Amino acid sequence: MKLSHAIVSLVLFYNCNAEAGVPAYQDESLPLDVRVEDAISRMTLNEKVAMCHAQGKFSSSGVPRLGIPDLWMSDGPHGVRAEINWNDWSSSNRTNDSITAFPALTALAATWNPELAGMYGNALGEEAVYREKDVMLGPGVNIYRTPMNGRNFEYMGEDPYLASAMVVPYIKEMQKNGVAACVKHYALNNQELWRDHIDVNLSDRALYEIYLPAFKAAIVDGGAWSIMGAYNKVRGQHACHSELLLNDILKKEWNFDGVVITDWGGAHDTREAALNGLDLEMGTYTNGLTIESKVSTDYYYLADPYKELLKTGELPMITLDDKVRRLLRLNFRTAANRGKPYGSIASPEHYAVAELIGNESIVLLKNSPVSKTKKPLLPLKSDSNMRILVVGENAVRDLTAGGGSSELKPKDIVSPLEGLKSMYGDRIEFVEGYRSGASIYGHVEEIPTNVTDSLRTEAIAKAKESDVVIIVGGLNKNHQQDCEAGDRITYGLPFGQPELIEGIAEVNPNVIVVLLSGNAVEMPWIDKIPAIVQGWYLGSMGGKSIANVLSGNVNPSGKLPFSFPERLEDNAAHHYGEMSYPGNSQSQEYLEDIFVGYRWHDTKKIPALFPFGYGLSYxxxxxxxxxxxxxxxxxxxxxxxxxxxxxxxxxxxxxxxxxxxxxxxxxxxxxxxxxxxxxxxxxxxxxxxxxxxxxxxxxxxxxxxxxxxxxxxxxxxxxxxxxxxxxxxxxxxxxxx
Structure with missing residues (x-):
């Protein structure tokens, strides 16, 4: 890419007329591209290459000699992740990195409220800048294709229009704080099983109509400053250095001027990375390393191997300069931006935002009359003599832990049980009902059958003596639930919950089921339960929001951002068999084409259990x-x-x-x-x-x-x-x- 004569002239002009000792790249009153060109003209080959790859787990190099700061990143589309060590994944065990956990992005999408999306982005940006983060790795806008995908809770549902409308204000308001949004995972990361190599094949129509619009909106309308490539392959090339996705679409069709960042370990080839649009390689165990050392980043594909091919002329220097221009542009917008605000963290204002989003996200799925009163069970307006039993591990479990890279360390968290106790006082009694085990990345802890049976028996006995039972269940952030690096293995509720729900319904007709999850679930027990609420993962103030809605202090207004199929085979991705999902371990075909979610249910006349856009009110x-x-x-x-x-x-x-x-x-x-x-x-x-x-x-x-x-x-x-x-x-x- 040749530098225009106009910019060259401007750089020369500003260099000649700059005040003594103040180079043009440091003058924030000058046009951004003028500053970038001045900085790049002063850099050595080593400094340029150093900018293109990680120097630690969440940091990449600036230019110390020129006073250009390093870039610092953080996981967390739902909050700023706790600090980890420089070069391993262990916690740094700090005491000053606790934050606000905001509701998961499925919950945000369920509000159908772009104004709330903007408030979410601003609050998260304020927390990020306070924690001195330059790039927030989110939001995620991959399309909900199958309810088995372990990371659906990080995304914004099945419809590209809805996801587009919600992501734009989130990005705009976040970036006002001098913190870059890094939209992810670009693109077609619609499953976690075999995510590092599954080769996705689909039509151009499906690509452009379903899977790209939210990314395009994030870039073109939202002005996102960075984007993260996906792990999977697309038509034979890894997404992090896909010529189609990065060069042809992102940079040419959409005129993206920001930085393409790998997912961690998402690069696989130096030449493809150099030529096909990758700008910054982050990662772990790159280039076949099995142990990370202090100098391991020198072996990254865009580190020493890239530098050697540049020196020999096997790769053109123009590829490097384009990457560095983009990285400098990002740096000047964030890390080197002296005008950005100070931010704040875990503030009453942020808690209020989290609670408001939770209030508007909760979806009332069913609210039928019960036999005695002939009135709907919800809202639950109890008298002083009503005995309310709360059942379920999710009523007390910390659902901000686990899940992979989205795990959080909230300063405060209100559990559903705490929220209900604050609303109903000593009328509340709690029993566990089921147990899921510890959240261990990549591993499932098995709970002995005798423990499961004992917990269920206790809950059923207590339910028989209660006036109303609130079962707080659903999924959690364990492996093979709503969790990175593993898809779900069953569509039904796990941990013996179906038997628990049916057992309680047999002894007490007044049952409310509150499902906390980022995915649809099978409900063979639906006819036995008068009231069902989809509660999502609601973060720090989740218990307050649940109590607000169940009590009627807040009228539920959330609507589903994705369809709930009655059976798994009713979902379009599963209708066509193994090659459609999950593939043959090497490749897969999106055989449903553009007919995703409600498009499939409508066109094929296959009714959903709960359709897209559905939600009841009081x-x-x-x-x-x-x-x-x-x-x-x-x-x-x-x-x-x-x-x-x-x-x-x-x-x-x-x-x-x-x-x-x-x-x-x-x-x-x-x-x-x-x-x-x-x-x-x-x-x-x-x-x-x-x-x-x-x-x-x-x-x-x-x-x-x-x-x-x-x-x-x-x-x-x-x-x-x-x-x-x-x-x-x-x-x-x-x-x-």
């Missing part, structure tokens, strides 16, 4: 007749649709109005409908709020892989207004010419 909403601005759209035109929404219940509540678009006739197969808009509105009892959507030609487009472009065809379309992907309230037909 009030009811009526949608009025929509008004439309026009019945025909031109190439440069728009159509607006306005829908009155009335709260017909007796409590205030928030409703998420969803807009889907259907192409009635297309030259290529299309889903029955696709999400193209949503708005969350707060409505008081008896009041009406108008919700307006603007539809543009971009909302009608599909990706034509024969032309390699997004197109819209003339014809008839439908705007479909729903309270979920299956709860359709009105339809408006229009045409495009």
């Amino acid at each position: 009030t009811t909403f009526e949608y009025g007749k929509p008004t439309v601005s026009a019945k025909e759209m031109s190439e440069d035109g728009t159509i607006t649709i306005t829908i009155p929404v009335t709260n017909t219940g007796d409590v205030e509540g928030k409703e998420i109005v969803q807009l889907y678009i259907q192409d009635e006739k297309s030259s290529l197969p299309r889903p029955l409908k696709e999400l193209k808009g949503f708005k969350k509105v707060n409505v008081s009892p008896g009041h009406t709020t108008d919700v307006t959507f603007t539809i543009t030609p971009d909302d009608l487009k599909f990706f034509d892989d024969t032309k390699h472009e997004w197109i819209v065809e003339s014809g008839k379309f439908k705007a479909i207004i729903g309270a979920s992907s299956t709860d359709i309230r009105s339809t408006v037909q229009f045409s495009y010419k």
